[in-house]
Structures are given as C-alpha cells and as structure tokens.
Amino acid sequence: MTISPQVEPQTDYKGRIGNLIRDARKHRGLTQTQLAERLGTSQSAINRIEKGHQNLSLEMLARIGAALDSEIVALGAGPTHLRVKGPTTLSGTIDIKTSKNAGVALLCASLLNRGRTTLRKVARIEEVNRLLEVLGSLGVQTRWINDENDLEIVPPKELDLTRIDEEAARRTRSVLMFLGPLLHRADTFELPYAGGCNLGTRTVEPHMSALRPFGLEVKATDGWYHGQVNRAIVPGRPIVLTERGDTVTENALMAAALHPGTTVIRNASSNYMVQDLCFYLQALGVDVEGVGTTTLTVTGKTVIDVDVDYAPSEDPIEAMSLLAAAIVTKSEITIRRAPIEFLEIELAMLEEMGFRYERSEEYLAANGHTRLVDLRTLPSDLIAPRDKIHPMPFPGLNIDNLPFFAVIAAVAEGQTYIHDWVYDNRAIYLTDLNKLGGRVSLLDPHRVMIEGPTSWTGAELMCPPALRPAVVVLLAMLASKGTSVLRGTYVIHRGYEDLAERLSSLGADIETFRDI
Ligand SMILES: CC(=O)N[C@H]1[C@@H](OP(=O)(O)OP(=O)(O)OC[C@H]2O[C@@H](n3ccc(=O)[nH]c3=O)[C@H](O)[C@@H]2O)O[C@H](CO)[C@@H](O)[C@@H]1O
Numbered sequence: 110m111t112i113s114p115q116v117e118p119q120t121d122y123k124g125r126i127g128n129l130i131r132d133a134r135k136h137r138g139l140t141q142t143q144l145a146e147r148l149g150t151s152q153s154a155i156n157r158i159e160k161g162h163q164n165l166s167l168e169m170l171a172r173i174g175a176a177l178d179s180e181i182v183a184l185g186a187g188p189t190h191l192r193v194k195g196p197t198t199l200s201g202t203i204d205i206k207t208s209k210n211a212g213v214a215l216l217c218a219s220l221l222n223r224g225r226t227t228l229r230k231v232a233r234i235e236e237v238n239r240l241l242e243v244l245g246s247l248g249v250q251t252r253w254i255n256d257e258n259d260l261e262i263v264p265p266k267e268l269d270l271t272r273i274d275e276e277a278a279r280r281t282r283s284v285l286m287f288l289g290p291l292l293h294r295a296d297t298f299e300l301p302y303a304g305g306c307n308l309g310t311r312t313v314e315p316h317m318s319a320l321r322p323f324g325l326e327v328k329a330t331d332g333w334y335h336g337q338v339n340r341a342i343v344p345g346r347p348i349v350l351t352e353r354g355d356t357v358t359e360n361a362l363m364a365a366a367l368h369p370g371t372t373v374i375r376n377a378s379s380n381y382m383v384q385d386l387c388f389y390l391q392a393l394g395v396d397v398e399g400v401g402t403t404t405l406t407v408t409g410k411t412v413i414d415v416d417v418d419y420a421p422s423e424d425p426i427e428a429m430s431l432l433a434a435a436i437v438t439k440s441e442i443t444i445r446r447a448p449i450e451f452l453e454i455e456l457a458m459l460e461e462m463g464f465r466y467e468r469s470e471e472y473l474a475a476n477g478h479t480r481l482v483d484l485r486t487l488p489s490d491l492i493a494p495r496d497k498i499h500p501m502p503f504p505g506l507n508i509d510n511l512p513f514f515a516v517i518a519a520v521a522e523g524q525t526y527i528h529d530w531v532y533d534n535r536a537i538y539l540t541d542l543n544k545l546g547g548r549v550s551l552l553d554p555h556r557v558m559i560e561g562p563t564s565w566t567g568a569e570l571m572c573p574p575a576l577r578p579a580v581v582v583l584l585a586m587l588a589s590k591g592t593s594v595l596r597g598t599y600v601i602h603r604g605y606e607d608l609a610e611r612l613s614s615l616g617a618d619i620e621t622f623r624d625i
C-alpha cells in the first residue's frame with residue numbers, strides 16, 4: 110500500500126464533485142432547499158451543482174464544505190481518501206488489535222489513579238489520540254513507550270481543568286466518561302459537549318441520573334456541561350441505570366471506585382469494555398463483584414495511588430469487521446485473537462446463514478480473563494436468515510456489529526431484514542451500499558431490507574460520517590469490480606488502526622491518497 114499526494118485523474122470532475130456534495134448533503138439529512146438556505150442561494154443552483162452543471166470556485170467549495178461539516182476537497186494536509194481496486198480475494202493471517210472502546214474507557218479511568226498506569230498494546234487510533242490531547246491539556250503526562258503501542262499515563266498532583274483542549278474534546282463522545290473520575294477531583298468543572306460519529310441524538314441523561322447519587326449536578330448551557338459536586342450526597346441505595354448503556358455503566362463504576370463505601374449498580378452493561386474496566390479497577394485495588402453480570406457491586410477507596418500495568422482485550426468489532434471482509438470477498442483467511450465470548454451470537458447467526466469456518470481451542474487474552482480463539486474462514490454460499498437481525502445489550506448481538514450484517518446480507522441469497530432500534534441514523538447510511546450495486550431499501554429510519562446476492566461495481570463515495578457504516582462501504586468496495594474511491598476516511602481512523610494497510614497485507618489493492 111502506498112500513500113501518494115497525487116490528484117486523481119480528472120474526468121468529468123464537475124459531475125464527480127456534484128455527486129460528493131449530494132452524498133455529504135444526504136449524510137447530514139438536508140434537502141437541497143435547506144442546503145441552499147445555509148448558503149444563501151437557490152435550490153435550483155444546488156440542483157445544478159449536484160448534477161455537475163455548474164462551475165464552482167474554490168471559495169464556494171469551501172463554503173459548501175463548511176455548511177455540510179464535510180471537507181469535500183481540501184488543499185494541503187487535508188483528509189485522506191482510499192482508492193480500492195477490486196474484486197479482491199484475501200488470504201493470509203491477521204491479528205485482532207485491542208478495542209477502541211476499552212481503550213478510551215481506560216484512558217478516562219486512569220484519572221482515578223494518582224500513580225502510573227501502563228496500558229499494553231493500546232489501539233493507536235484517532236479516538237485515542239483525541240483523548241490523549243485532552244488528557245495532555247489537563248496536565249496528564251502520556252507517552253507511547255515502545256513499538257508495541259504500550260502507553261504510559263502519569264497524572265499530575267492537581268489537574269488543570271481550566272485549559273481543556275476543547276477542539277479535541279468536541280470530536281469524541283468518550284469525553285463524557287471524564288464525569289465519573291472528575292467529580293472526585295474537583296468541586297466544580299466544565300466539559301465541552303461530547304461529539305463523535307453522527308448517529309442522531311444520543312442521550313446524556315442516563316449519565317446524569319447515574320452520577321446524581323454521588324452528588325454531581327450538571328447544567329448544560331452554551332455547548333458546555335457545568336458540573337457541581339455536593340460532597341454531602343453519597344449513594345444510599347442501589348443505583349438503577351435507566352438504560353443498560355456501556356459508557357453510563359463505566360461512569361457509574363468510575364464514580365464508585367473512589368467512593369469509600371459499597372455501591373451497587375443494577376441494570377449494568379456486561380459488555381466487553383465494561384469488563385475490561387472492571388479488571389483494571391480490580392488491579393487498582395478496588396473491589397468489584399459481579400463482572401460479566403448486570404449487577405455490579407463496588408467497594409471503592411478514598412485514594413488510589415498505585416503503579417499499575419493492564420492489558421485490555423481484543424476488539425470484537427474489529428473481529429466482526431474482518432469476518433465480514435472475508436465473507437464478502439469469499440476468502441479464506443485466519444483471524445487470530447478473536448474474543449469469542451463477545452462474538453458467539455454473531456457467529457451463530459452467520460452459521461444459520463450458511464457461513465463455514467473453523468475455530469481453534471480457546472485461550473486467554475493478556476488480561477487473564479477474556480476467551481480468545483483463532484478463526485479460519487472458508488468461502489461460503491450464504492442465504493438470508495428467516496427472521497430479522499437485531500441487536501441487544503450483551504450477551505445479544507452487538508449493536509456495533511449490526512452494520513456488518515448489511516454487507517453480509519447483500520451477498521446472501523434472498524431478503525434480509527435488519528432492525529437497528531438503537532441509533533436514529535445508522536441504518537440510513539447502509540443505503541450507501543446501493544451506490545456500489547447493492548439493493549438496500551430503507552423501510553423506516555430504523556429498518557432496512559436487503560436483497561442479495563449483489564453484483565458489486567466500483568464507485569466514488571463520501572465516507573458516511575459514522576465509523577461502522579464507513580467500514581461497511583469499504584468492505585463492499587473490496588468485492589466491487591473496478592476502481593472505487595472512498596473520500597474523507599478520518600471516521601475510519603477514529604476506530605481502526607491501519608485498517609487499509611492491514612487489509613492490503615491480506616492482498617487487498619488499496620491506496621491512500623490526499624488532495625493536493
Ligand atoms: C465508547 C463506547 O464504548 N462506545 C459504545 C457505547 O457508547 P455509549 O455507551 O455512549 O452509547 P449510548 O449511551 O449513546 O447508547 C447508544 C444508544 O442506545 C440507546 N440505548 C442504550 C442502552 C439501552 O438499554 N437502551 C437504549 O435505548 C441510547 O439511548 C443511545 O441512543 O455503547 C454503544 C452501544 O452499545 C456503542 O455503539 C458504542 O460503540
């Protein structure tokens with residue numbers, strides 16, 4: 110794989126730019142009229158631009174990019190894009206990296222510890238980079254200590270909460286997980302509103318109600334959360350989470366870890382990142398019972414000050430992504446270090462669809478708890494499942510794995526119904542597969558029907574502004590005949606380390622390039 114700063118061949122560039130603008134507008138859920146209003150122009154002008162019938166100045170392109178919060182084209186060190194030539198058959202062996210979601214939780218949790226935290230093999234992804242920038246702005250010293258991606262974190266005696274890196278903080282949702290640790294560090298503090306993928310409205314209310322028993326009141330105004338802590342208030346009875354959310358459970362756990370009494374958290378998520386956080390807290394000397402269940406009992410400490418070494422487990426979502434890559438390209442690959450206990454429902458569903466694979470004996474991840482296997486995929490002819498595919502909190506099918514079933518369903522014979530009840534926007538992005546020849550019908554914002562099999566054909570697309578759908582499109586490009594271009598891939602780097610390079614090492618033909 111190479112990175113080249115070249116310009117792409119410029120055939121019908123107005124038409125291509127028009128298509129990219131139309132993609133970006135649709136990703137933002139805007140009509141042509143709404144975009145025209147933002148730009149002070151007419152709907153017919155937007156229509157002409159999208160059809161490639163309009164000359165565009167660089168200034169106008171920049172204005173359109175700003176109105177759509179999407180860099181259509183950029184000069185200098187702008188966004189990266191991918192050029193994919195297909196169809197590809199993959200072969201070889203790939204190791205799963207540690208998870209984004211445990212990584213970000215552990216970075217936030219390191220604020221509980223006055224000693225040094227060393228995290229082993231942290232995924233070197235943009236989401237982690239943004240949190241490292243935020244931690245750095247608070248005075249926390251962080252450094253990658255070797256080529257293995259081991260990361261050392263040393264917090265200062267006092268955090269400097271006045272200089273938080275607002276820009277970095279606003280690009281991730283994970284910053285919300287500072288609430289739990291910070292309420293023990295300061296009586297008042299401010300955090301910028303959390304960002305992240307554009308998946309529609311994501312509530313923060315469950316976080317507030319989980320942390321209120323620890324005396325935290327949060328007012329949200331002008332793009333900031335203003336936190337105030339009343340130390341006379343401590344949990345008097347079990348905390349019952351209104352949603353079984355992952356990060357809300359993590360916030361409650363982190364708040365409980367520095368509360369010297371015993372806190373019971375009910376309706377807790379038992380998902381993989383929550384388990385990794387529990388094991389880390391145990392390594393810090395916090396008593397956590399019920400790991401892997403929906404009732405967690407935490408006996409915290411007044412001060413945590415230990416030098417601790419922790420190795421988070423492998424990412425089930427990356428494992429699912431690579432399973433999908435193999436299935437869509439009908440390839441035989443070996444996926445090593447797959448966290449099987451967080452993939453069991455997914456594999457059972459795939460088996461029902463006719464997927465054939467071999468799995469090794471189980472062995473333990475470096476955290477000493479999570480069960481891993483090596484999976485060898487076998488080229489398989491798939492059929493659509495009889496019932497709809499839908500996610501559930503763990504141990505159900507993981508919501509972040511659901512989008513991969515769209516591209517898998519597209520290669521299966523028959524009609525598959527996918528029901529994403531969780532996110533307002535994510536199912537909508539799956540219709541981007543239609544630009545590559547897919548037949549995905551949006552039944553309503555939460556349900557799609559996919560007809561397969563698909564004869565994929567290469568095309569040029571803007572990355573949907575959401576991590577998993579963006580990877581789903583990339584995987585379909587691997588199977589597509591001809592050349593595809595995927596523009597603006599930051600969103601993929603948010604959650605995957607070197608995905609394009611690693612797919613290339615399996616034989617994919619992917620080139621990374623920038624605009625000049
Ligand atoms: C950093 C991190 O770990 N991110 C994960 C975490 O985000 P996070 O924990 O932030 O997820 P949210 O709290 O946003 O929950 C996702 C959506 O599910 C809804 N909801 C959730 C639980 C529930 O019992 N009922 C319910 O309705 C929420 O209202 C929200 O709309 O969990 C999500 C759901 O597994 C994953 O997609 C994210 O990758």
Ligand SMILES: C=C(OP(=O)(O)O)C(=O)O
Pocket residue numbers: 282283305306308509576577604
């Ligand atoms: C939705 C996701 O993550 P986040 O919570 O970081 O937006 C994801 O990992 O797919």
